[in-house]
Amino acid sequence: MAHTIGVSGLRKRYGDVQAVDGVSFEVGAGEFFGILGPNGAGKTTTLEIIEGLREPDEGEVTVLGERPWPRNAGLLPRIGVQLQASSFFERLTAREQLRTFGSLYGVAAARADAMLETVGLADKADVQVEKLSGGQAQRLSIACALVHDPELVFLDEPTAALDPQARRNLWDVLREINTEGRTIVLTTHYMDEAEILCDRVAIMDRGRILEMGPPATLVRGLAAPTRVSVASGTLTPEDARSLPGADEVTDDGVSLVVSTRDPSAVVAALAARDALTGVQIHGATLEDVFLDLTGREYRA
Known part of the structure; x- marks a missing residue:
């Protein structure tokens, strides 16, 4: 070119x-x-x-x-x-x-x-x-x-x-x-x-x-986890932490989010529990790359 x-x-x-x-x-x-x-x-x-x-x-x-x-x-x-x-x-x-x-x-x-x-x-x-x-x-x-x-x-x-x-x-x-x-x-x-x-x-x-x-x-190229989210109440955070491949679990009352390096295992386990209500899968984005490189502190 x-x-x-x-x-x-x-x-x-x-x-x-x-x-x-x-x-x-x-x-x-x-x-x-x-x-x-x-x-x-x-x-x-x-x-x-x-x-x-x-x-x-x-x-x-x-x-x-x-x-x-x-x-x-x-x-x-x-x-x-x-x-x-x-x-x-x-x-x-x-x-x-x-x-x-x-x-x-x-x-x-x-x-x-x-x-x-x-x-x-x-x-x-x-x-x-x-x-x-x-x-x-x-x-x-x-x-x-x-x-x-x-x-x-x-x-x-x-x-x-x-x-x-x-x-x-x-x-x-x-x-x-x-x-x-x-x-x-x-x-x-x-x-x-x-x-x-x-x-x-x-x-x-x-x-x-x-x-x-x-x-x-x-x-x-960014080694970032995938975030799998379902509607809160679909399963408890304790149950979510026991899912195969689950690394971190958060629940804000609206969505329960499982961070994982093995999203297929998490989704399969959620499906086995009939817990896919409102499921969404979010991979890394360019914003994640940007923040990883430049940091998260506020710049005036």
Whole structure:
């Protein structure tokens, strides 16, 4: 696979804070690549260096075969950037907003109008941006990043603060964009989002990449127990602890949960006791991998 992005030995310091500390990775053409990490992990700084918005202290970066710094005007028509905070021209409608962005790249009005359809905002074309919902504003922001048909798209926490329905609608938009062959680099705090959308993810903390690979591969590599749950009262916690393969049992009054390394033995034993009411089986997730690597303490 051809490489769209190459990062080697990247470092960036702000005073006493080492924001990025020796980061190296590559992103293939057409790949959906995620960068995950807690607050202050260095995700946004890494992205801004790759985009050519910040100068690295050390390291090398190539984007589409070129160096983004010093600010490379030749790259601008080939990349699209959606930042954490979206800023629009005041009092313009969604159509006028998108046409204005498009005009900066010599894009025809018809192309800008077509992007409204792509992101599901055709019915909001004449609505002023101040009156759009959070999800609609995020979709318009992504449309602005795509209006000039870039080869590479950077999305910095595009679904932050959106409700579940708006997030999932936006996921559909992102899948379609990627299916069209564009390379996407995404930062997000939502593990389910990364697990569903990304071909590969890099988990960062304290400026370093801790693990990198396809989400399913990272999850399989985590030696985490499977959780088998049934409705409380189906059997007592004491009976559950006697089940073959049961390692730990908890009961919160709603669900009785058995943690096990041998889920088939536990499920078979529950079936033999006719105790499968409300049964659910939960394996490890990317969130488990994330917490195992970065810890569980709160980060402001």
